[in-house]
Amino acid sequence: MLTEDLTRSGLNLIAQAISIFDADLRLAVCNRPYQAMFDLPDALTETGARFEDTIRHLVLRGEYGPQDDPETAIRERVAQARTFQPHYMERLRADGRWISVEGAPLSQGGWIAVYTDISQIKRQEELLRARSEELSELVLAHAERLSEANRALAATNAALEEARRIATESESRTRQVTAMVPAHIAHMDRDYCYSFSNNQISAIFPGAGASILGRSGEDVLGAETFARIRPHMDRAISGQPQVFEISHPPSGRRIRIALTPDQSGRGAYILSTDVTAEVQSREALAHAAKRAIAAQVTSGMAHDFGNLLTIILGLQSRLARADLAPPQAEDVQATLAAAKRGVTLLDGISALTGARDHRPQPVDLRELLGDLAAMTRPTLGPDIRLTIAEDIPEGRLMLDPGALQDALLNLILNARDALQGRGEIHVTARAAGRWLELCITDSGPGFSPEALKRGTEPFFTTKGGQGSGLGLSMVYDQIKLAGGTMRLANKGGAEVTIRLPWRDATPLLVLLAEDDPNIRAATREMLLAQGHAVIEAENLAEAKRLADLPGLSLILSDLQLGDGSGAELADAPLPLVLMTALPPDAAQRSALTVPVLTKPFDEAELAMALMKVTDD
Template sequence: MLMAGLDRLDQGITLFGPDLKLVFANSRLVELVGLPQALAEPGTHFETIVRHNAAHGEYGHGDIEAMVADRVAAARRFEPHTLERTRPNGVVIRVSGWPLPEGGFATVYTDITDQRRRELRLEQRLLRQTEDLRRSEERLRLIANEVPAGIAYLDRDEVFRFVNRRFARAYGLSPDAIPGLRHDEVLSAATMARVRPFFARAQTGEALDFDQEIAFPDGRVLDTRTFLRPDRDPDGTPRGFYVLTVNVTKEKEAAAALLQAQKMETLGQLSSGIAHDFNNLLTIILGNLTPLVAKIDDPALKAEMLEPAIRATRRGADLMRRLLAVARRQPLEPAVVDIGETIRTIVELVRPSLHDGTCIAVEIDGTPYAFVDPAQLEASLINLVVNAADACLTGGRIRVAAESDAASGAVMIVVADDGKGMDEATRRKIFEPFFSTKTGTERSGLGLTMVQGFVTASHGTVALDTAPG
């Protein structure tokens, strides 16, 4: 009854005696390992079965006698063992053996082919998923590195765990050098003073954006916009935050340029709208005042009333012309101009009005010429030199220089002084219409605006380099 029950098992079973002769083998063994029935009879020696298996490729390629000797020697040790082997037909068998108390050993053969196939499919699926994840990470890293923004991730201890290439390069480091560093080991003290309150809010799970000016290690100072987005655990607890910083310097410059253009357009509309009527009125006033000077014999009346009125009328006409020039509603009349000769003429014109202790020097490199409106150029030079003189109230040196660039054909004119200079707030407003650093009724605040308008209309550029002191 016991043997009949063993024959119904789904596993192959063998029993060998101490002399390595077969005592029992169930029918499932014959079917599972492909053993001839004659070899499955009691009394068959273990070595005979092993030799048959080796000869039929059950143990793979190799020397048959060597494979038999190895397996017989292992059997004689009567040690517990478990191994797997794949038959030539692809069936995978687990072989588990253990010694018997009275000598010999029992062995169980289990078909694990389906299990191994499932495991192989699972392994292959994991490998595919791992490869897909690796490729996905590579794509995300590529995207992060190509995005025109600095990207970083800080954990709850405010330690960098990831930065993209652009973020690292901005601070003069490699992307591999930053992870593991704290924020204050990468960002400057000045930057940390500005961003620390925002980082603290981000650590609480708040999403926020802010603009700031950042001075980078390479000396660049850029206007930036930073976005902070929280990262949370599955339960919603903040565990860090992402940082994305974008350079908005050009955007702000464009916005400022647009605002300036809108101001100029408004000024142009205002100026051109009233210029005709205003000039007519000034012509009538001047036409009536001028004959009175010849008819009135009272010197005091002329000096106190008529001459100031005439000067004011003429100044009004000049102011209107400057308004039209600033608004670019007055057409330019360009001609070939000897820049060196024009500068010398203007300097000699202005020199008598310089403050005591102020000297002016002219430096002309070669014989530069330019195709510009002569009158507007002279007015612009007068404005620049007078402004330089005003900056040297207690004495100083003014330098007016010009040189031509043979490659581009452009001419650079420099008006420099060693006066008191101006701060950043003043520098940003210096070209705005009606803005002036001086007081008094003789200051219209249009001089530098007119210079910029003239140079721009002449396809040139104006640059200002100044600092207090």
Template sequence: MPHSPPLARRDLLQAGLDLLDQGLSVFDGELRLVAWNRPFLELLDFPPELAEVGRPFADFIRYNAERGEYGPGDPEAQVAERVSAARTCSPHVRERRRPNGNLLLLRGEPLPNGGFVTLYSDITEQRYLEDLSEHQNQQLDERVRRRTAQLENANAQLRRANAENTKIAAALSRSEARLRLINDTVPMLIAYVDRAQIYRYVNKGYAEWFSLAESGIVGRAVADVVGSEVYAQVAGNLQRALAGERITYEYRMPRAGQTAYAHSTLVPEIGSDGQTLGAFVFAHDITEQKRMQAALLQAQKMEAIGSLTGGLAHDFNNLLTVIIGNLAALEEQRGSDPAIGDFVAPALQSARRGVQLIRRLLTYSRQQPLEPQAVDIARLLADLARLIRRSLPDNITLTSPVSSTEASDLFALADPALLESALLNFALNARDAMPGGGCLTVSAEAVELPADAPETAEFDVPPGHYVSIAVADDGCGMDAQTLAHACEPFFTTKRLGLGSGLGLAMAQGFVRQSGGGMRIRSEPERGTQVEIVLPQTAPPLAAAPSLASPAPAANGALVLLVEDDNEVRRVVRQQLIELGHPVIEAENAEQALAMVEQISDIAIVVSDVLMPGSLNGRQLSERIRHNRPQMRIVLVSGYADDAPRPGDPPVLAKPFTRQDLARALARTEQESDA
């Protein structure tokens, strides 16, 4: 293949620069213009005649100052200020608003021998040309044809100027070195591929992207350089570009042990005969952008779970109030009957587990306050082991190596019910991972995590003393892809109906909310270990022995029960009657206000917080207290956002027992006496 004359190579490089979507200018150490491209003039609205080799940098500043580009002030003072700053140019990136409203991103880099190169990007529009219209394609074709004609004319001039070839070649050699420096400085991956899919040019950034030297790419086939995985993604796009179509796409590749993403635009080069000679490649790294998109998607999932859980809690707790209330009454009245007791006890146990499930969901969505306390980890694991053994098949052995010497130090600050629930979830997952049998190990120990320990960063916790609890199995394990998604909400590898995909996600949320951290280690066919660390705390002080206080005696005061759900109202009414209170009922706050005004004997109001109508339970209590300050009020709620507030009456969470209701009523009596 014959070599092109030097001037042709310079024009070819200039043509390539003019195809960039970004503006480019290069000034030498004397602040005189050395190189530029057409987008530079267009983005900054400079007249073409202003751009010529050797033009002082001050002329461009003066042109902008005289048309008010830098605001009011003395134009010559503005010129002097900016020229002085340019002489000490350092790497910089800044944004600049043009008078026409366009926003430009300026990236400047000093050159080794003085001067600087500046890259201008119009960031008011999308950076990448994905959906060019047919009209734009025609414009591009016309531009290429014009450039081809210019190249042919330049070749003719070179032939006529053959006698000056030596001098021109030396000048072009310097120009090529400058353009190479510019291309290597531009923060973009640039390459040129001929019609045989052979690399003919790559810049420094492109070579570094594939961890190769530039000399190790030029002359090699695309498939050999990028590898089979990447080539399978880009082959179709490359063929379309070499057929004359300008195309934009994304691809991924393994890089530095992680998955990297690139956004690439292929611009075909069309010869004078209409045939495609090759394609320019303009690409850049979008890995961080992809990471941010994934983080946003995860945040949106979490927001959706929080919204769903908050509404679910109210309705589900109403159902549990009815279920537990009726079952508790049945157990109290007929508990000695074996035909009934054998069925009521497990039903009550399951209903109460439903209460814990709702608490876990609310904690995970950050709508339920934790109830942290000093938890005796050794005792909790012992109780948990007894519970787990009943659900394990005979071919799975359970070990829990916690020594007696360690037991006295194993106190963690956490919500005991949620901790037990999380560990039970880990154990059941381990059981499901060993269908053919194996060993399940639940262990705990006190650990110190200093600031420089890798575990501190891995758990993402501050330095300090922690209790580590690990649940390990030797089951089927997880591959890297499954492990990466294991804690995502709704992600599960179990068959439909066997898993919700929320267990690990909720456990991780609870642990983080408790000030701890969680990590999972797993390999296919080598088992899984789930380890959590929770802040270590001192054992609780021994409480003085006291006799259990009986439920407060009722004083027969008239109770107004305000509840819109008929079944819940029936259960609570029965509990109040059993406590010795006569009861009247209202379905909403408006009815309740009317009854309070008309019936002076009402001494206590028990009201749901969330009700239909213009007033909720809190607003109802405020109205009643304004008119009758001595009125005793108890609020009941099954909703996540109905936690007690300063100045509120007692708030009783659904579902509750008759004893819970009695204690709440007694508290209102004590407060009214005070």
């Protein structure tokens, strides 16, 4: 109400008559000169008064001169007002006075009208005309038209200024909306330079700078990435809409790009979105479906096959102990080797159909690769050379060492088989942005086209009867479970590239609250083995006193402390992990909102719990 009163007071100080009608043609506000100029009753100057009632009052009073059909005149003026078009006009009123009417639409709907008494100007013009013996009629006519044009120009300028303001506000809103979209929206001209961006490119293409206007796509995205986009951009510039996906080499992300031709022919509009999670889910579902089919086919046979192998191994072992002639002894050894290979195949089937867990823990990758080399070199033979190189920072990483070593061992043995006794195998490890990249290459013949397409499918093999077809499938599953990616390629020989999320095993300062000294000691040893520092508390009261120590990273507490519940430590401004021997369905655990470790737990389970809570 205060704002409305201030607005009216300000408008009343203006000599010109002003009225503002809303989109429903009801009066929003007017000033006193408006009422005085047209001698309007109070009812027609109150907020909400209808424009039609005002026009009817003026028409019937003769404001617009004699009218043969007043109602038709009223309807025409109301219909004209509803078009909300900018206008300027001058008219002679019934009382002999001249007024100019200047109207402009409003962005919210409705319009504002300014009425100016120009009677004095008109009298001066008439006076000039009457005393113009020394002036030609042509000069006077031009002067009069110029005066009218100036007034019309002023009205037009006001309308243009309002239109500019509306356009500016609209552009600002558009930019704000596009900046909030979790995608990169841009325009690229025919020279492949960015002419518009919503400044979200670095969220989609990590490493691209935020300031890209005027820069080329190759400069912003890199030559390798832009080389994948350019053919589609050429087609979009020529008028063909494009939707496609690319892999972003620096980050490993999967990006979906939609290109829409600019109708003016000046380039194309770009919409880029990160669909990595979608693609991974799609691949995981497809792979899971294949694994489910394989499991369904094999699980029924695995039990019976295991029983048969047990019998065969038992009989063959008995025969091996007998004093047989050399040919028969060799047959027995060959049968034993085949049976043991069957056991290996059963283990692979079990791994394929069984549940998997990702168990990360702090790992020294250099040490893991050294152990891998020591383990595999004796199996490669004298004419196969294994080299391992790494370019990674000092420190430990959160990895599942067993799964990673199994995956690398599988890939090295696959490469060995492809080399057929002679060649080279290279393993490289490097930091690649947010990823740990492991690349295994060999100097063999490389993957066949079918292997590149189907290599990760369960039971697919190019080794004929010598392969189970489970190796690459198991590696793929292990890497996906860890949130990574695996890519097969040929570069001279076969190349397998694994990317795993880079997670530093950051040392923490942990407040350990446990009232059992033996459990406290065992848990402390686990934490110290992972490189963490530990402060201990024997009960809840002591833990509460220590919870505000500077530098603390998190609290690890037993749920049932002697003097209270460890859940009370959730009030501290630190992440909390609780430990308990209670089963998961126990009532005391159902209301908890923090991670809970079930006792007993091992070092890997503890490391996983700490990683989850610190990542969050």
